Amino acid sequence: xxxxxxxxxxxxxxxxxxxxxxxxxxxxxxxxxxxxxxxxxxxxxxxxxxxxxxxxxxxxxxxxxxxxxxxxxxxxxxxxxxxxxxxxxxxxxxxxxxxxxxxxxxxxxxxxxxxxxxxxxxxxxxxxxxxxxxxxxxxxxxxxxxxxxxxxxxxxxxxxxxxxxxxxxxxxxxxxxxxxxxxxxxxxxxxxxxxxxxxxxxxxxxxxxxxxxxxxxxxxxxxxxxxxxxxxxxxxxxxx
Amino acid sequence: xxxxxxxxxxxxxxxxxxxxxxxxxxxxxxxxxxxxxxxxxxxxxxxxxxxxxxxxxxxxxxxxxxxxxxxxxxxxxxxxxxxxxxxxxxxxxxxxxxxxxxxxxxxxxxxxxxxxxxxxxxxxxxxxxxxxxxxxxxxxxxxxxxxxxxxxxxxxxxxxxxxxxxxxxxxxxxxxxxxxxxxxxxxxxxxxxxxxxxxxxxxxxxxxxxxxxxxxxxxxxxxxxxxxxxxxxxxxxxxx
Numbered sequence: 344x345x346x347x348x349x350x351x352x353x354x355x356x357x358x359x360x361x362x363x364x365x366x367x368x369x370x371x372x373x374x375x376x377x378x379x380x381x382x383x384x385x386x387x388x389x390x391x392x393x394x395x396x397x398x399x400x401x402x403x404x405x406x407x408x409x410x411x412x413x414x415x416x417x418x419x420x421x422x423x424x425x426x427x428x429x430x431x432x433x434x435x436x437x438x439x440x441x442x443x444x445x446x447x448x449x450x451x452x453x454x455x456x457x458x459x460x461x462x463x464x465x466x467x468x469x470x471x472x473x474x475x476x477x478x479x480x481x482x483x484x485x486x487x488x489x490x491x492x493x494x495x496x497x498x499x500x501x502x503x504x505x506x507x508x509x510x511x512x513x514x515x516x517x518x519x520x521x522x523x524x525x526x527x528x529x530x531x532x533x534x535x536x537x538x539x540x541x542x543x544x545x546x547x548x549x550x551x552x553x554x555x556x557x558x559x560x561x562x563x564x565x566x567x568x569x570x571x572x573x574x575x576x577x578x579x580x581x582x583x
Numbered sequence: 584x585x586x587x588x589x590x591x592x593x594x595x596x597x598x599x600x601x602x603x604x605x606x607x608x609x610x611x612x613x614x615x616x617x618x619x620x621x622x623x624x625x626x627x628x629x630x631x632x633x634x635x636x637x638x639x640x641x642x643x644x645x646x647x648x649x650x651x652x653x654x655x656x657x658x659x660x661x662x663x664x665x666x667x668x669x670x671x672x673x674x675x676x677x678x679x680x681x682x683x684x685x686x687x688x689x690x691x692x693x694x695x696x697x698x699x700x701x702x703x704x705x706x707x708x709x710x711x712x713x714x715x716x717x718x719x720x721x722x723x724x725x726x727x728x729x730x731x732x733x734x735x736x737x738x739x740x741x742x743x744x745x746x747x748x749x750x751x752x753x754x755x756x757x758x759x760x761x762x763x764x765x766x767x768x769x770x771x772x773x774x775x776x777x778x779x780x781x782x783x784x785x786x787x788x789x790x791x792x793x794x795x796x797x798x799x800x801x802x803x804x805x806x807x808x809x810x811x812x813x814x815x816x817x818x819x820x821x822x823x
Binding site: 352353354355356359382383384386389390436461462463464465466486487488491492517518519520541542543546549550 | 592593594595596599622623624626629676701702703704705706726727728731732757758759760781782783786789790
């Protein structure tokens with residue numbers, strides 16, 4: 344099983360959108376898991392219309408939710424009280440992350456897509472130390488602020504010897520610009536996986552609980568299919 | 584001196600844009616400080632074109648940068664090596680935050696606008712515990728995911744007895760929707776401070792180092808002037 348770490352330093356750049364739609368596309372051909380450990384906002388279930396799901400345990404292990412015959416989902420969101428702020432001190436957080444990383448009854452999987460918290464702080468260090476056989480996919484917009492943050496994530500991934508599968512430019516277009524993520528990829532000698540445009544098709548899908556990738560044939564779906572194709576190609580290059 | 588905590592749970596909703604432009608507008612009438620302690624990406628200097636600034640110390644205290652005769656700026660960014668990931672373990676982080684909160688040589692100020700890290704985790708708890716005489720300004724987009732996160736920040740602010748000055752809807756418009764932040768404000772009986780539209784005027788200003796509020800007369804500037812007027816009004820109501 345390969346672990347694909349979807350990362351960004353800055354929040355709000357579409358990390359969860361990428362993780363959810365990537366896991367859906369991968370599941371069309373391979374048994375795939377989606378693990379959402381974004382402590383700051385475990386939003387993957389909402390994007391899949393699963394936000395009110397109650398999960399079961401079996402022999403003290405967490406049973407993932409079967410979204411389709413090939414896609415299984417586990418999220419921190421399933422474990423927390425929705426209306427309270429998640430205000431966890433370090434040790435409790437570490438414990439929750441450990442449980443989600445170690446104690447989930449996944450079936451045999453080819454891929455486990457992991458939606459990480461943004462940032463490069465304590466939580467990330469803890470998580471990176473627990474990861475074996477993983478590669479990182481870094482999401483950024485073309486804004487200077489975001490690109491600079493992406494550089495920090497690249498450095499972190501490298502310092503933990505986690506191979507970088509590549510960079511994705513999200514929200515590409517007139518408002519947040521385009522091109523800077525590809526530039527960064529070239530400069531850092533990392534694969535550029537493609538761009539996903541800022542588009543209502545994508546932003547609306549966050550509200551409806553129906554991932555945009557399921558509407559085949561839209562511009563956004565095509566862009567993301569291309570990105571996923573590149574990820575699969577690069578996994579071989581970067582992780583084998 | 585009043586401390587205005589600019590907060591959001593989700594990153595990428597424009598917290599820094601609000602903090603920077605609010606401090607600029609306030610400085611037109613009052614001596615104002617801007618303190619950027621966003622550990623995940625201290626971006627305020629970049630928005631002000633100050634990202635290469637070197638700061639001085641005086642008697643072991645940090646000397647803030649004078650941006651205009653009425654606005655002083657201090658940022659975590661001034662203290663860190665730009666190209667390395669900020670990977671700080673808890674104690675070091677806490678120390679840096681403490682230094683920035685306690686050891687800055689501010690002149691006499693009416694307002695100190697503080698750009699907090701996103702989230703409701705450890706860092707936030709540490710910071711909230713250090714805050715006296717402060718009120719919170721919560722930034723959210725109209726996306727369901729962001730509004731839900733805003734609710735968590737409201738709960739956190741309340742649990743620390745920090746009065747909430749109000750909510751701002753950022754990136755309002757067709758792509759990310761509009762109206763949901765005002766709904767939340769009504770439901771929670773909190774002031775709605777206004778909306779700032781998703782607009783190239785704002786996003787471009789992040790790249791140029793020239794805050795959009797300095798271009799008087801634009802739609803964005805007018806929207807934000809209205810927000811600032813409401814903040815000043817509400818400060819009296821919420822904090823006096």
